[in-house]
Each structure stands twice: as structure tokens, then as C-alpha cells.
Amino acid sequence: DAGVTQSPTHLIKTRGQQVTLRCSPKSGHDTVSWYQQALGQGPQFIFQYYEEEERQRGNFPDRFSGHQFPNYSSELNVNALLLGDSALYLCASRGRANTEAFFGQGTRLTVV
Template sequence: DAGVTQSPTHLIKTRGQQVTLRCSPKSGHDTVSWYQQALGQGPQFIFQYYEEEERQRGNFPDRFSGHQFPNYSSELNVNALLLGDSALYLCASRIGWQGEQYFGPGTRLTVT
């Protein structure tokens, strides 16, 4: 049983560009959350998707957007990249509204 998978593993982008990160939840999981982890910091909640809708959102600008597909996989899009967007982006999945969240290995985004 595969856990949460994310792609790509690493990504380098230039300021002002746009990026799309992808997440496949653990089998049977239907809720996906995205977190940003800056170097040396704890993960910060970006948003959560359930039934293809954004259910909760953290304190992130509208440049951060997402999508959940019918198969529960999800994408995180970031527009107009800033140097400060460089971080490890983590995806976590769970079943419904409760239960343990399982994290993927993350995508390391570097903005130059």
C-alpha cells in the first residue's frame, strides 16, 4: 500500500514564474491538506481539500491556490513566485474529518 506520494521531488524556479505541485493521497483517503515548511521551521497550514472543495485555508495569499480531482489527488499552484516561497511543500492525507494525517516526503521548491 503506497503512502502519500508527491511530485516532483525537487524544483527550481525563477522569481515571477508559476509552479504546480502534485499529491496523491494514501489509498482510501479523501481529504488532502497542504503545508509549507521553511528551512528550520515547523510546517504551516496552507489549505485543505475535501470533496473537491477548499474546506479550510491558512494565512496565505491568493497566489496560492489548489485543486482536488475526483480521484482525490490534489495540486498546489503558486503564481508570481517570490524568493520567500522557497520551502519544502508537504501534502498530508486523511479519511474524512478525523483520524491521523499521513504526510508525504514533500517537494523542495527553490526560487532564485
């Protein structure tokens, strides 16, 4: 079992650009959540996808959007990048019956 996999692992973008991050959940998991983690802080919830729909959303602007595909994999899109978007972006998956979340290794996004 590969667990949760994210790509890419590192990314450098210029302010104003757009970025897409990808996540494949752990086998058997159908719920995917995305988190943003700034240095020295805990992960902050961005949104959660289940059955290809956004089910819950944290306090993030509309520049952050996502998608879930029929195979449960997910994408996080961020438009009009700001310097403050530089962070570690984490994807977590879980099954419907479980509260335990399995995290990927994250994508380190640097906006310059």
C-alpha cells in the same frame, strides 16, 4: 500501499514564474491538506481539500491556489513566485474519521 506520493521531489524556479505541485493521497483517504515548511520551522497550513472543494485555508495569499480531482489527488499552484516561497511543500492526507495525518516526502521548491 504506496502512501502519500508527491511530485516532483525537487524543483528550481525563477522569481515571477508559476509552479504546480502534485499529490496522490494514501489509499482510502479523501481529505488532502498542503503545508509549507521553511528551514528550521514547523509546517504551516496552507489549505485543505475535501470533496473537490477548498474547506479551510491558512494565512496565505491568493497566489496560492489548489485543486482536488475526483480521484482525491490534488495540486498546489503558486503564481508570481517570490524568493520567500522557497520551502519544502508537504502534502498530507487523512480519512474523514481519523485525525492522524499521513505526509508525503515533500517537494523542495527553490526560487532563484
